Amino acid sequence: MAPTARRPSRVAKLPPRERILDAAEELFRDEGIRRVGVQAIAERAETTKMALYRHFGTKDELVAEWLRIVAADYRAAFDDAEAEHPGLPGEQILAVARFVAEGLPALTYRGCPFVNSLAELPDRAHPARQVIEEHKAHQARRLLGMCTEAGLPEPEQAVAEITFVLEGAQVSAQNGSVDQVGERVMRIVEGVVDRRRSAVSGTSVG
Amino acid sequence: MAPTARRPSRVAKLPPRERILDAAEELFRDEGIRRVGVQAIAERAETTKMALYRHFGTKDELVAEWLRIVAADYRAAFDDAEAEHPGLPGEQILAVARFVAEGLPALTYRGCPFVNSLAELPDRAHPARQVIEEHKAHQARRLLGMCTEAGLPEPEQAVAEITFVLEGAQVSAQNGSVDQVGERVMRIVEGVVDRRRSAVSGTSVG
DNA sequence: ACCGTACGATACCGATCGGTATCGAATGGC
DNA sequence: GCCATTCGATACCGATCGGTATCGTACGGT
Numbered sequence: 001m002a003p004t005a006r007r008p009s010r011v012a013k014l015p016p017r018e019r020i021l022d023a024a025e026e027l028f029r030d031e032g033i034r035r036v037g038v039q040a041i042a043e044r045a046e047t048t049k050m051a052l053y054r055h056f057g058t059k060d061e062l063v064a065e066w067l068r069i070v071a072a073d074y075r076a077a078f079d080d081a082e083a084e085h086p087g088l089p090g091e092q093i094l095a096v097a098r099f100v101a102e103g104l105p106a107l108t109y110r111g112c113p114f115v116n117s118l119a120e121l122p123d124r125a126h127p128a129r130q131v132i133e134e135h136k137a138h139q140a141r142r143l144l145g146m147c148t149e150a151g152l153p154e155p156e157q158a159v160a161e162i163t164f165v166l167e168g169a170q171v172s173a174q175n176g177s178v179d180q181v182g183e184r185v186m187r188i189v190e191g192v193v194d195r196r197r198s199a200v201s202g203t204s205v206g
Numbered sequence: 207m208a209p210t211a212r213r214p215s216r217v218a219k220l221p222p223r224e225r226i227l228d229a230a231e232e233l234f235r236d237e238g239i240r241r242v243g244v245q246a247i248a249e250r251a252e253t254t255k256m257a258l259y260r261h262f263g264t265k266d267e268l269v270a271e272w273l274r275i276v277a278a279d280y281r282a283a284f285d286d287a288e289a290e291h292p293g294l295p296g297e298q299i300l301a302v303a304r305f306v307a308e309g310l311p312a313l314t315y316r317g318c319p320f321v322n323s324l325a326e327l328p329d330r331a332h333p334a335r336q337v338i339e340e341h342k343a344h345q346a347r348r349l350l351g352m353c354t355e356a357g358l359p360e361p362e363q364a365v366a367e368i369t370f371v372l373e374g375a376q377v378s379a380q381n382g383s384v385d386q387v388g389e390r391v392m393r394i395v396e397g398v399v400d401r402r403r404s405a406v407s408g409t410s411v412g
Numbered sequence: 413a414c415c416g417t418a419c420g421a422t423a424c425c426g427a428t429c430g431g432t433a434t435c436g437a438a439t440g441g442c
Numbered sequence: 443g444c445c446a447t448t449c450g451a452t453a454c455c456g457a458t459c460g461g462t463a464t465c466g467t468a469c470g471g472t
Contacts, residue, residue: 016419031328034240037459048420049461059460109328115317115377116325122237122316136381160378160390167377168370171321175342184366195401222449243429254450255431265430 017055019045024066029110033063033120063117064127070113071135074099078142089150090193093143093162097189100166101182104173111174112167139163152196161192223261225251230272235316239269239326269323270333276319277341280305284348295356296399299349299368303395306372307388310379317380318373345369358402367398 014022023045027036038059042049056062081095110116114132121128140159147155147162169185219225229251233242244265248255262268287301316322320338327334346365353361353368375391 032326034326035328038461039459048422050421050463051419053461054418111321111325115321115380118380119317119322119325120238120240122241133381157390157393160387161371161394163378164374164391164394165367165370166374168372168374171318171373171377172366172369174321174324175339181366184363185370187363188367188370244431245429254452256433256451257449259431260448 016045016047016051019047020052020055020062021066021069024062025069028063028066029113032110033117038062060127063121064131067113067117067128067131067135071131071138074135074139078139089146090197092146093150093193094186094189096143096146097162097166097186100170101185104169104178104182104185107170107173109174112170115167115171150193150197152193154196158192158196162189165189165192219252222251222253222257225253226258226261226268227272227275230268231275234269234272235319238316239323244268266333269327270337273319273323273334273337273341277337277344280341280345284345295352296403298352299356299399300392300395302349302352303368303372303392306376307391310375310384310388310391313376313379318376321373321377356399356403358399360402364398364402368395371395371398 020041023041024036027041027044038049038052041062042052045052052062056065077096077099081092081099085091085095114135117128118132123129140163143159143162144155147158152158165185165188169181173181220228226247229247230242233247233250244255244258247268248258251258258268262271283302283305287298287305291297291301320341323334324338329335346369349365349368350361353364358364371391371394375387379387
């Protein structure tokens with residue numbers, strides 16, 4: 001007998017709160033926020049709306065909690081990048097870029113959760129907006145640290161360029177061919193780091 | 207004779223269809239698609255839901271029609287770029303970038319309509335999705351033409367880089383300080399064109 | 413064994429949504 | 443002047459939404 005063969009994942013064993021978060025993550029990412037009702041989330045989590053409201057109080061708060069988890073993943077990517085390439089900010093930047101590039105295929109059908117949430121939540125007072133804002137600020141801060149430590153001239157400009165490229169790549173991956181997007185984004189970021197590192201010696205930069 | 211009871215003749219009011227499109231453009235851009243009801247659109251257009259459905263049949267079709275108009279604006283930007291800088295593909299590229307950069311402030315609160323729509327319409331069968339896809343393809347085709355004509359090596363890579371930057375800039379503008387974003391994106395695109403033009407020391411660029 | 417808590421199930425609420433039906437008034441072409 | 447078409451207004455429909463109330467039960471700490 002195989003009592004564990006109930007569901008593909010032993011989701012049923014996790015406490016309701018975790019199951020709800022897993023279900024929300026999946027549904028929000030694949031179908032959007034507004035499109036998904038709390039009922040659908042509860043059903044996929046094999047629980048009820050009541051449990052959802054007992055734990056999160058509001059759908060909006062559940063959305064915010066979901067984004068907090070996604071933001072934590074990105075933060076971990078920065079931590080890993082620094083841990084794996086200590087004292088090598090250039091490699092750290094590339095590692096972060098690689099994290100994004102490797103995540104692109106998973107975003108093929110649906111884009112960046114933060115961008116999508118921003119699109120779906122025009123209300124600046126929405127609790128999720130604060131999470132997004134902090135995430136963006138954190139990401140910029142970490143990147144700025146790496147670019148500065150790497151000795152890139154005009155580190156802010158470098159951060160902007162890297163940010164635009166990574167963000168744009170995620171957006172572009174949402175539509176067309178994705179496989180090449182990963183390679184292209186890596187080549188671009190490599191170019192940013194290399195070019196700016198070697199640019200210090202000659203050209204007249206403002 | 208009395209200029210009228212019913213309709214003020216002070217300014218020739220546009221036909222209902224145009225008023226609806228204007229209202230839809232404004233509301234969809236500022237508050238999103240799903241968040242805005244047909245009732246709200248009709249009211250802002252100073253007409254009724256019935257008129258809306260008589261002209262567009264469906265809210266989804268209205269969304270698609272709105273995006274067709276937005277896409278036409280972008281297409282016009284490409285046309286203008288080519289018309290104003292005939293035979294100078296590099297300048298054309300910069301003109302297109304400038305068009306996007308100058309449009310950033312208007313996107314401060316809400317981002318790119320296409321990206322937002324993509325986020326709000328996960329259903330690939332939605333009529334608007336086809337409009338978006340064609341728009342992206344068109345944009346890539348035009349950019350590829352310019353990059354190729356400019357003699358840039360690996361024009362596809364250049365197109366990817368420009369596309370990512372422009373797309374990413376629009377996304378980034380949605381959040382933080384915008385003023386610098388315009389300048390930064392121009393400097394980046396200038397860098398792409400210049401750097402790649404001078405990168406080929408051995409090949410003859412015609 | 414007891415009891416407080418969390419959980420599951422269900423029924424319900426008010427609001428809003430996209431879309432339709434209907435009807436009177438205005439308008440423009442002939 | 444006549445008539446077909448368009449437009450405006452309103453009332454309505456079924457569905458779905460976020461959120462709440464209620465109630466019985468399963469479980470864990472003491």
